[in-house]
Amino acid sequence: MVQISGGELLVRCLIKENVKYVFGVPGGQLLTFLDAIKRVGEKHGMKFINCRHEQAAASMADAYARTSGEIGVCVGTVGPGGADLVPGVYPAYADSVPMLVITAQNQTWKSYPDHGSMQALDQFHLFKPITKWNAVVSHWERIPELVQRAIRIALSGRPGPVHLDIPVDVLYNGNEESFAKVYPPERYRPMKPPVGHPELVELAAEMLYSAERPLIHAGTGVLRAKAWNELKELAEYLGAVVTTTVGGRGSIPEDHPLCILPASPAAITAQNESDVVLVVGSKMGDLDFWGKPPAWGDPEKQKTIQIDIDPEMIALNRPVDVGIVGDARETLKALIEAVRRKGERREPVERLKDYRKMQQEWLNGFLSLAESSEKPIHPLRVIKDVREFYPRNAISIVDGGNTAVWASYLNRIYEPNT
Structure with a gap:
């Protein structure tokens, strides 16, 4: 019988969910997973997006989920790779964005508790406060079960990120293909959401x-x-x-x-x-x-x-x-x-006409600044000109601080998930 690695089994689970993109930074512990994306995943439209930094990978998965309505997937290797995902995962948790966060871990025999391994990190407890649910995948046979459970939790009820920590030996070890219970989504999660009483x-x-x-x-x-x-x-x-x-x-x-x-x-x-x-x-x-x-x-x-x-x-x-x-x-x-x-x-x-009149009078003060030709130009001039240049369905990515304040005044949002 044909044997498949844990990395390939993980890819097959993601194919069933029609995952198109996996954002991340390569690492030695992830090689069987990355190899399977190339050999098996690409035939089904899956691509690995190689990022410069794990925080960017998590933020890209977050942005993909927000704009597409599909679950975002990101990956990082053990230790610094996993830790660097955290700043990108937290906003998804705060905003209820569905994501599957995958981290590689050192071998099962030297993890939880660690006893001095290079790049060792308790990633299970690191991600616990910023995910809806997480787990350590301790055996090859549990990969489908826990992937299915994670995605079910990420997409059900109030959505949010979930996390799977997978030791390298689980990703590298193989077993017979017949033991892999990889089901389509309708076999393991509700496909229609609940209606109010x-x-x-x-x-x-x-x-x-x-x-x-x-x-x-x-x-x-x-x-x-x-x-x-x-x-x-x-x-x-x-x-x-x-x-x-x-x-x-x-x-x-x-x-x-x-x-x-x-x-x-x-x-x-x-x-x-x-x-x-x-x-x-x-x-x-x-x-x-x-x-x-x-x-x-x-x-x-x-x-x-x-x-x-x-x-x-x-x-x-x-x-x-x-x-x-x-x-x-x-x-x-x-x-x-x-x-x-x-x-x-x-x-x-x-009273709607009164509210709209009040709103316009409030906006007029900002518009006068945005339409001014004085130098240096006011930040609102940039916001107004940029918004008018792009089409209604353009996706806005707004930084924090004062930029967000100015954008809230004149950067109109016309379409969902933009």
């Missing part, structure tokens, strides 16, 4: 349709669930104002008539004045002022409905009147049907 969806529909000033607040959960079309359809049927979290930008085009720019004075005013708020896929963190007044209404007077795939996020920062656990896209579909049964399409919220 019908009674709660019906209650939410009644509250929203009866509201005078309904508002929908969209977080990154809308993007992860690919629920942007459902969000827009519900908002247009209700005539509801739409605001987003900073991370949820792109859930609705920022030039849509119902959209008010995130964290702007107009958005804060609309959020404060709304009588019924629907929060979708957001924990309402610090950039949402934790859902507290005056950025929001008094929770004893302003009704709040929250939809989230993760039950731990329900009422995390703000009390709710209706908490619905379910996938954003599937639950919004059900909510749209329930709202349609309530009556005809509603006109936009009456």
Whole structure:
């Protein structure tokens, strides 16, 4: 019988998930894996992207996952290679981005606990605080099981990065092909996400349709669930104002008539004045002022409905009147049907024109700086000119610090995952 190495078995598992790219830096412990990508993976469209640094590899896997909606995969060798992945993995954990992080480890007989090996590092505990789940793969036969479990966890519920630490002997050792239980995704993970409870969806529909000033607040959960079309359809049927979290930008085009720019004075005013708020896929963190007044209404007077795939996020920062656990896209579909049964399409919220006027007056101050020809030029001039040069679906990569502040004013986001 044909024998295959642990490295090839790992590649076969990734092929079943239709993984197209593996980002990383080569290392001796990874040779069987890299060789299998070349021999076997490339026939199925898989490529190894050789990076200059492991942090870049993790960031590239993160960016790929954010923009494509698919799981990102990155790899680093034992010790410094694994450690250098950490700065790129943490943002994915913070933003709930699905990634599979693979690290090579020293041989099983000299790891956990280490007893003086070169480049030794306890990578299991290093990655534990910044991943949803991780494990050490201690045997060839466990590769398919643990890869499947890792990907199931990464993609199910609230997504996020997962980590597998694989000793070099597990990657190099071989076994008969017949022992490799490599299944397609539908055999080991749910292919359809859960929908919110019908009674709660019906209650939410009644509250929203009866509201005078309904508002929908969209977080990154809308993007992860690919629920942007459902969000827009519900908002247009209700005539509801739409605001987003900073991370949820792109859930609705920022030039849509119902959209008010995130964290702007107009958005804060609309959020404060709304009588019924629907929060979708957001924990309402610090950039949402934790859902507290005056950025929001008094929770004893302003009704709040929250939809989230993760039950731990329900009422995390703000009390709710209706908490619905379910996938954003599937639950919004059900909510749209329930709202349609309530009556005809509603006109936009009456105060919307006032919010848009307030927003434009706020933007005018920044536009005057952005359109100035004074030297040295103002940073907003760069932001405005760059945004106008690129098409609506251009992907924005914004650095931290003041760059992020200027970009938040004039770098409009029009399409999901851009």
